[in-house]
Amino acid sequence: MPHRSRRWRKRFDCGHRGFGKYCHCCAVREMRRQAKAVQRKASREERSQQKRFNGFDLSMLPKAMIKKAKSILGKLTQGVHPGALGGKQFQFDRNLMRIPIGYRHRLLCRRKDDGIEPVELMTHEDYNSISHNTRR
Numbered sequence: 500m501p502h503r504s505r506r507w508r509k510r511f512d513c514g515h516r517g518f519g520k521y522c523h524c525c526a527v528r529e530m531r532r533q534a535k536a537v538q539r540k541a542s543r544e545e546r547s548q549q550k551r552f553n554g555f556d557l558s559m560l561p562k563a564m565i566k567k568a569k570s571i572l573g574k575l576t577q578g579v580h581p582g583a584l585g586g587k588q589f590q591f592d593r594n595l596m597r598i599p600i601g602y603r604h605r606l607l608c609r610r611k612d613d614g615i616e617p618v619e620l621m622t623h624e625d626y627n628s629i630s631h632n633t634r635r
């Protein structure tokens with residue numbers, strides 16, 4: 500910036516001093532504020548994206564388990580056999596499988612022609628009540 504004499508400066512309504520038609524100090528501040536708002540929105544979207552795997556909602560899981568669930572879903576997508584991931588078939592439906600996600604959660608998956616599809620996430624307790632009801 501070329502040096503300009505102090506007497507050229509004027510006082511804006513905001514109380515800042517400067518040159519030109521508007522206060523550059525406040526303009527920069529406003530730009531930063533808007534940039535931050537955009538950033539916040541993006542990171543909020545990213546965070547909600549982080550709770551999904553190919554659109555499958557993982558948000559009921561605690562953070563550490565989301566990581567684990569993603570790694571398991573990733574392996575399933577790559578063709579790893581559910582059995583290798585601790586998955587077990589149901590007796591009443593051999594195309595349905597449950598894969599443990601940590602101690603507390605179970606991932607219900609369905610076998611399809613083109614691979615394994617996640618159906619539902621549930622807590623261990625939810626899962627128990629289902630499997631007991633269905634057992635004969």
Ligand SMILES: [Zn+2]
Pocket residue numbers: 511513514515522523524525526
């Ligand atoms: Zn200002």
